Amino acid sequence: MSAITVLRPGAPALAPRGFAWRAFGNEAGKGLRLMWRHRAVTITSIVLNGFLYLMIQFFIGGGHLVLPVLALTLPGLFALAVASTAALQGSGGIAEEVNGGTLEQAHLSPARPSLLVLGRLAALAVEGLIPATVLAVAFGLGYGPHWVIRPDALVPLILTITDALGYALLMTALTLRVASIGAVVHVFNMTVMFFGGMFIPIILFPHGLEIFARFIPTALGVEVLNTALAGHGLGAAWADGTLPWLLVHVVALAGLGWITYLCTVRRARREGGLSPR
Amino acid sequence: MTALTIPAPRRTVPAMARFLTALGNEIRKGLLFAWSERLQIAMELPFFALFILLLGPMLGAGHQIAAGHLNWTLNSDRISLIVVALVPAMFFYFQAVKLFWRLLAEIQAGTIEQVYLSPLPSWLVAAAGRLAAAVIETLILMAVAYGVTSAFVTLHFHWTFAALVPMTFLIITGIGYSLIIAGMTLLWKRIQLLNDTLLMLVMVFAVTALPLITVPGWFTGISRVLPVTADVASLYGVMLGRRGITGLWGTGGLLWVAVTAAAYLAAGIIVFRVLERITRARGTLGAY
Numbered sequence: 001m002s003a004i005t006v007l008r009p010g011a012p013a014l015a016p017r018g019f020a021w022r023a024f025g026n027e028a029g030k031g032l033r034l035m036w037r038h039r040a041v042t043i044t045s046i047v048l049n050g051f052l053y054l055m056i057q058f059f060i061g062g063g064h065l066v067l068p069v070l071a072l073t074l075p076g077l078f079a080l081a082v083a084s085t086a087a088l089q090g091s092g093g094i095a096e097e098v099n100g101g102t103l104e105q106a107h108l109s110p111a112r113p114s115l116l117v118l119g120r121l122a123a124l125a126v127e128g129l130i131p132a133t134v135l136a137v138a139f140g141l142g143y144g145p146h147w148v149i150r151p152d153a154l155v156p157l158i159l160t161i162t163d164a165l166g167y168a169l170l171m172t173a174l175t176l177r178v179a180s181i182g183a184v185v186h187v188f189n190m191t192v193m194f195f196g197g198m199f200i201p202i203i204l205f206p207h208g209l210e211i212f213a214r215f216i217p218t219a220l221g222v223e224v225l226n227t228a229l230a231g232h233g234l235g236a237a238w239a240d241g242t243l244p245w246l247l248v249h250v251v252a253l254a255g256l257g258w259i260t261y262l263c264t265v266r267r268a269r270r271e272g273g274l275s276p277r
Numbered sequence: 278m279t280a281l282t283i284p285a286p287r288r289t290v291p292a293m294a295r296f297l298t299a300l301g302n303e304i305r306k307g308l309l310f311a312w313s314e315r316l317q318i319a320m321e322l323p324f325f326a327l328f329i330l331l332l333g334p335m336l337g338a339g340h341q342i343a344a345g346h347l348n349w350t351l352n353s354d355r356i357s358l359i360v361v362a363l364v365p366a367m368f369f370y371f372q373a374v375k376l377f378w379r380l381l382a383e384i385q386a387g388t389i390e391q392v393y394l395s396p397l398p399s400w401l402v403a404a405a406g407r408l409a410a411a412v413i414e415t416l417i418l419m420a421v422a423y424g425v426t427s428a429f430v431t432l433h434f435h436w437t438f439a440a441l442v443p444m445t446f447l448i449i450t451g452i453g454y455s456l457i458i459a460g461m462t463l464l465w466k467r468i469q470l471l472n473d474t475l476l477m478l479v480m481v482f483a484v485t486a487l488p489l490i491t492v493p494g495w496f497t498g499i500s501r502v503l504p505v506t507a508d509v510a511s512l513y514g515v516m517l518g519r520r521g522i523t524g525l526w527g528t529g530g531l532l533w534v535a536v537t538a539a540a541y542l543a544a545g546i547i548v549f550r551v552l553e554r555i556t557r558a559r560g561t562l563g564a565y
Contacts, residue, residue, distance in 0.1 A: 034467070038465070038467045041465065041467065041468055041470060041471045042470065044471055045470040045471050045473075045474050048471070048474040048475065048478060049474050051478065052474060052477050052478055052481060055478070055481045055482070056481060057339075058492075059336050059337070059481070059484060059489075059490060060335055060336065060337070060338060060339050060342065061337075061339030061340075062336070062337030062338070062339055062340075062490050063337075063490045063491045063492060064339075065339075066339035066340060066342070066343050068342075068343035069339050069342050069343050072342070072343075084473070085470060088469045088470055088473065089467075089469075089470070092381075092467060092469045095381070095382065095385065096381075096385055096466075096467075098385075099382060099384075099385025099386045099387075100385055178316070183314070183371070183374045183375050183378050184320060184321065186370075186374050186473055187320070187321045187324060189473065190324065190328070190477075191324055194327075194328060194331070199335060200335060200338075200342050200347065201342070204342060204345070204346065204347045205331075206349050209331075
């Protein structure tokens with residue numbers, strides 16, 4: 001008689017040391033390798049995005065660029081570049097894996113889905129931050145906006161990036177549930193572009209729209225970033241309520257993205273949605 | 278000895294009937310795709326009317342913005358101009374974006390190779406099925422956007438059948454552009470960022486066809502060769518300028534509109550065929 005010991009499902013498996021880091025690194029490395037393979041497309045997109053921003057500001061300026069408006073909207077361009085790149089690449093990437101059947105293979109790994117998603121997010125963060133940084137530095141050096149750059153600006157900057165990644169994760173998660181979400185991600189990105197502070201600062205919208213805009217990913221972050229870059233410090237952003245609301249927004253959006261992703265993956269595993277149906 | 282008798286086909290289906298059946302199937306598939314996306318279409322609806330309404334006061338308001346205030350009064354003439362530019366541009370945008378994502382899904386799922394079992398030319402399969410769906414879908418979107426916009430501001434348009442001429446050329450141009458994107462999708466797959474940015478540029482340049490702001494000569498030069506500008510200029514002439522469409526010359530002239538459409542369609546078919554051939558030669562039609 002032989003006895004086979006079957007591990008209770010869900011029991012924590014004894015993983016070799018460093019396994020979590022390796023799983024995380026593999027997932028992040030996969031995203032980065034794909035980005036490197038498509039570097040020509042990424043570079044072209046950065047150039048075209050910069051041109052697009054200038055065109056929009058050219059129209060808003062009535063035929064010329066108004067430098068104070070550039071200073072107010074450049075943080076919006078930075079945030080949009082992170083959010084739109086990460087959302088499009090996240091949504092496109094997971095659709096590619098579902099249709100190619102490789103997402104199912106990734107989930108055969110003993111690594112927890114939360115670990116895999118962290119690796120995916122790290123790659124998306126790099127993919128989003130590269131164009132955003134290039135554009136912000138290029139326009140920042142080119143036009144020399146009158147910003148007061150102090151360490152406290154890092155707080156809204158990091159919160160804005162986190163907010164953008166929460167949005168990207170939500171879009172990535174929805175790709176597993178909603179058929180052909182790709183085209184809708186474009187529309188959401190247009191909304192972030194329009195209401196997120198890249199056209200005009202959201203404080204200038206009519207009151208009702210300003211409240212609506214504050215729900216849009218990265219909009220509050222850009223508002224607080226503008227306050228910090230204007231030299232008013234985080235105290236002013238805290239006093240006018242934008243910084244506390246930004247914290248709430250980041251926690252809510254990142255949490256929503258995280259929970260939605262894990263729930264949709266769990267459901268897809270149960271219903272066979274990790275591969276094409 | 279065994280004699281194997283192979284029965285002759287009872288009747289041969291005429292080539293034209295096969296062609297039409299295949300075309301009909303592709304159109305039906307495109308419409309089924311659109312129907313499966315009805316929830317997303319409903320989500321998209323409110324955004325466009327808002328874009329149109331808010332763009333009006335923003336354009337040319339740089340110095341007001343720098344001073345920290347913006348007058349949000351809706352100007353009927355200006356909003357009418359923006360509708361003429363953005364409705365065709367959005368139609369174009371959706372045709373290209375939806376074709377890209379549907380094609381990408383077929384590549385990823387491996388069904389793209391079945392295209393070559395069809396009696397239709399592959400470029401026609403890529404374009405035809407999506408066209409009917411894109412036209413219906415965008416017409417609904419744009420009708421709602423128009424309805425919502427006109428609830429806020431009176432739009433002054435001269436409705437005439439002549440407007441169908443630039444719209445038809447716009448559809449043809451859109452097919453050509455979509456085929457270029459489709460060819461690039463076959464070869465490079467991950468081009469969503471590039472596609473998105475290119476389409477946004479096309480939309481922005483479409484506004485230059487209208488007398489909204491003064492733009493430099495080089496700007497006009499670039500915008501003339503972009504796909505939507507000539508059609509928007511022609512629509513402006515018909516629906517706001519009451520000029521008719523018989524004028525031949527200039528950016529919105531019939532000749533330039535027709536040449537743009539023909540050039541984009543020809544370029545689309547050629548680019549699609551060339552990039553498709555490269556992809557097939559590499560054996561990467563359905564592979565990543």
